[in-house]
Amino acid sequence: MSRFLRAAAVAFASAVAVMTCWLAIGSHESHNAAQQRNFARSPVPVGPAAAVARYGETADVLDGRQFPVIALVPLATAAPPPPGLPRWPAPGEAWLSPALVAADRHGDLRGRYGRFAGSIAPDGLADRDELFVYYRPPDGAAATDGTWTSISGWGQRPLQPLSSGLRAPTWLTVLAVSLLVVPVVPLAVAAGSRRLRRGAPLRSARLFARTLPAATIGASVAGGLAWWLRHHGGTLSITDQRLVGAADAPMAAVHVVTVVGAAVGVALLASLRGVFADRRWAARLRTADQWITSSDWPRRLATAGTTLLILAALGAPAGQWLLLGGVLTMLLALPSITRRGTAAVGRWLLMRAERRRSPGAPAAGRWLRRGPTSVGAFAGVLALALVVPATVMVGATVTGAEERRAVAVRDTVGAQIVQVNSTGLHVGRDRFLTAVGTDRVLRMYRGDRSTVLVGTCAALARLGSGAACPTTPTPTDGLYPQWSSFGRALTTLGIIAPGPHGALVSSVGEPGELRAVLVLNADGEAGRQAIARAAFTLLPLPYVSLPGQEWLGALRYAEDIAGWMRLVALLGIIVAVVAGVLGIALGQATHRRMTGSGGTLAGSGWALLTSTLLAGVLATVTALGSAFAMRGLNGSGDIPVLVLISALPLSVVVAAIVCLLCTLESATRRHQGRVAGRRRPSSGPGPELVSATTVSGPTEPVASR
Secondary structure (H helix, E strand, O other), X not given: OHHHHHHHHHHHHHHHHHHHHHHHHHHHHHHHHHHHHHHHOOEEEOOHHHOOEEEEEEEEEEOOXXXXXXXXXXXXXXXXXXXXXXOOOOOOEEEEOHHHHHHOOOOHHHHHOOEEEEEOOHHXXXXXXXOOEEEOOOOHHHHHOOOOEEEEEEOOOOOOOOOOOOOHHHHHHHHHHHXXXXXXXXXXXXXXXXXXXXXXXXXXXXXXXXXXXXXHHHHHHHHHHHHHHHHHOOEEOOOOEEOOOOOOHHHHHHHHHHHHHHHHHHHHHHHHHHOOOOOHHHHHHHHOOOOOOOOOHHHHHHHHHHHHHHHHHOXXXXXXXXXXXXXXXXXXXXXXXXHHHHHHHHHHHXXXXXXXXXXXXXXXXXXXXXXXXXXXXXXXXXXXXXXXHHHHHHHHOOOOHHHHHHHHHHHHOOOOEEEEEEOOOOOOHHHHHHHHOHHHEEEEEEOOOOEEEEEOHHHHHOOEOOOOOOOOOEEHHHXXXXXXXXXXXXXXXXXXXXXXXXXXXXXXOOXXXXXXXXXXXXXXXXXXXXXXXXXXXXXXXXXXXXXXXXXXXXXXXXXXXXXXXXXXXXXXXHHHHHHHHHHHHHHHHHHHHHHOXXXXXXXXXXXXXXXXXXXXXXXXXXXXXXXXXXXXXXXXOOOOHHHHHOHHHHHHHHHHHHHHHHHHHHHHHHHHHHHHHHHOOOOOOOHHHHHHHHHHOOOOOOOOO
8 A cells, every 4th residue: 555655646746747737837938929919010110200100008997907909000011011901990990809899798898999890910919818908099190199109110229128038948848857867866876875775776766667667657747738738729817817828949849858758757866765774674664553642832822822922913013023033933833833733533433442442443553543744734734835825825915905996986986987087188178078978078177276166057067965066166165065876986096185276166267287087977888988989099008907006906906916825835735735635645554564553444434534633623713713814914805714714624525535545445455465465385384474464564573674
């Protein structure tokens, strides 16, 4: 059983090594390719005399994500269009990226920027899932405004990406070859050690030969999966980019080197135990069949860590240092606490076994009573895999006063107020006001130190219960003692500030520079879409947003980061749980083999599940405590409860699978043993039987060897 578990652990380690390398490979390559395509479509600015087109850039928002909207006015139709377009857009025409077309469920986006002409080709997009628009305003006269850029073509000189100091194949080859070189260093150091056993290098070579097939299988399976994802599609949620590329010779060579390097490197690391092997550890293992000695320092550390976390959660001074100290203290004490808890469970199991005389419980109880080191190590590694992403996710989703204010406006007002900005708002203002209706428009002027709203009496009356329409600039607190939903939203956003030094409301005149137009919308999402279509049709380079959109976009970006961290946390949990369960099962099988203690597989499975769940529960509690302390320190933040508690069912599933595989492997070995026993001559015990008796006999004088 121990040989089977060791082979499974080696194969899993090789697969993790290959997938980790190829995650870095895919991210690196996709980022560089996106940068090159982005540079290729970047405009080259020139003077007006040499210009072939005028270029303007604005933005739009979809589901909280802001994306670029590029306006083009060609001056020389013979000049090449931007990458991804077969020709220049005609007046009032728009080209959308395939991802934006796919997101247009109601047909609004196809008509928002003008007549839909087609989809942008992949060579004009930084990424296949990018949201991007090219359009041409119906009136090209607005392009003479100073906010537009005169360009001579496309393709600025590419800047060197930060991550490409070396070319991708070279960098990846160095990374892969390091898996071959690094394990040789400790092997060479061990070869010169005086504590080596006689014949240790030969023993390690034999162990390497037995380990290499399992490492090769794991690396090959992971390498095949990575190669398939690279060539047939697959989106990296961490970078939100797709792993799709052509099969070129350099990358194929790097792929082969990565797989071979991972297999050989992991096999070398697994064979190092033959170099440092010492038979005296078996005697120590036999004599250690007792519970661990009692000590007060784990309990004291856990108490101190809990106290520090509570103080950090309550917002005590130096909260960041208290939080860090509490988390480190809990992580330091967790392995020992887990071992002591495992020993307590083992003692309880032995007492129950004596009453019920269960055949498998004594062996499991004796192993648990030792407080296995593998269980404590698993608890520490799992806690580290949970604490780091949990605290990062809480920190990434912290909302300050401005964000909370924007969320409050969104929840109470929604699309009832649509804000329209434009660098040339004065150019098409009259046509836009006529299109959307002047009786529901408030013009926002920026004065010296205040904001002045101007609108018709009907529009101003919708702010609140004003008695009369003002004819001169009047303080808002003198007009509207009771605010409507529009007035409350404008007050929350800071556009209206009631008080003696607050904003002014007027129905006549233009007391400053026109900065934005506020459209009072009572038609919901359909009304917002109609306002956006009118803005892109009648205004140069408009930007249409809802109240507090910039903060809502920041919240969406933070949510995307939290989603990436959830993926990273899930991968870390999977690796920690699988490696931990295999390590615990391997330690249990080795203990049974070296001490000669029997027991049923059911008892071993019960011990495996018990120790795994105990380590998972303590690690999860530690991570939850750090997350709650982080939230209390910052005042807000989302605690990833589902990510944290996912470690428990995953531990149960992996432990059950390992128990099932061990049962099948043991049954196969028993069947092979019975077949070999039938074929063995009856003259006496064969060499296999003698060897097995020598290894597992309880009275073997191992220490005297």
